[in-house]
């Protein structure tokens with residue numbers, strides 16, 4: 802079907818448009834997620850694209866906890882919106898676009914800040 806590849810491509814386009822550095826990982830290290838990202842605020846992130854009944858493996862769940870424990874962001878995403886929200890590129894309060902300020906993603910519309918979560 803290629804829907805995984807298609808969604809991955811759409812997520813990569815949206816993240817790059819929002820100012821992220823995005824690298825697609827096509828290697829074979831078990832448990833590593835699909836995308837390596839640096840957000841506009843300098844935060845490290847990994848995302849795993851899932852479609853249909855596909856779900857995270859035990860190793861991937863562990864990887865997400867490990868990335869988060871190091872101060873990064875990591876998540877399973879099933880849509881472009883999931884990805885934008887997971888990386889704080891879309892404001893969870895008002896849905897507006899955020900911007901990098903003082904090493905953090907902030908919403909100019911409502912004042913929400915990822916650093917105060």
Ligand SMILES: [Zn+2]
Nearest residue numbers: 892895908911
């Ligand atoms: Zn907002």
